[in-house]
Amino acid sequence: MSRFPWSDDYATGNWVIDIQHRRLLEFADLLFEALDTHRTVDIATEALAALENYTRYHFAEEEAFLASIRAPGLAKHRRAHASLILDVEAMRFNLVSRHPGVGAQLARWVLTCLVPHMQNEDMASLAITKGTPSVLRQPLPSTKT
Numbered sequence: 564m565s566r567f568p569w570s571d572d573y574a575t576g577n578w579v580i581d582i583q584h585r586r587l588l589e590f591a592d593l594l595f596e597a598l599d600t601h602r603t604v605d606i607a608t609e610a611l612a613a614l615e616n617y618t619r620y621h622f623a624e625e626e627a628f629l630a631s632i633r634a635p636g637l638a639k640h641r642r643a644h645a646s647l648i649l650d651v652e653a654m655r656f657n658l659v660s661r662h663p664g665v666g667a668q669l670a671r672w673v674l675t676c677l678v679p680h681m682q683n684e685d686m687a688s689l690a691i692t693k694g695t696p697s698v699l700r701q702p703l704p705s706t707k708t
């Protein structure tokens with residue numbers, strides 16, 4: 564069972580961003596499971612690396628999109644992302660140094676930082692795209708000649 568299930572309450576309405584947010588929760592789930600079932604530190608470290616890499620990838624994609632639509636408050640949004648990444652780095656440090664409680668730290672991060680970020684900053688930033696096709700929603704150019 565998923566520890567961090569997706570909810571339609573998290574949907575921003577931008578399908579690309581929403582798919583990436585679902586993936587973020589799935590990577591968080593994998594890490595939580597690795598920690599919860601006491602897999603080796605190597606497995607948990609790999610799961611955390613996957614979460615960290617995907618988090619960086621997603622934030623970069625989202626920031627590029629927000630820049631392309633000239634979303635207001637982008638500098639503040641970037642700082643929120645940087646802070647969320649620092650949290651993941653702190654988890655990695657704690658895991659590598661065998662600090663107990665990384666699972667609880669992860670659950671806190673997802674439920675009190677990541678999800679509220681999606682529901683507040685992301686939704687606010689993407690609200691201006693509601694009802695109008697966004698750049699990411701445009702169909703690929705036809706290859707017919």
Ligand SMILES: [Fe+2]
Nearest residue numbers: 625680684685
């Ligand atoms: Fe964001």
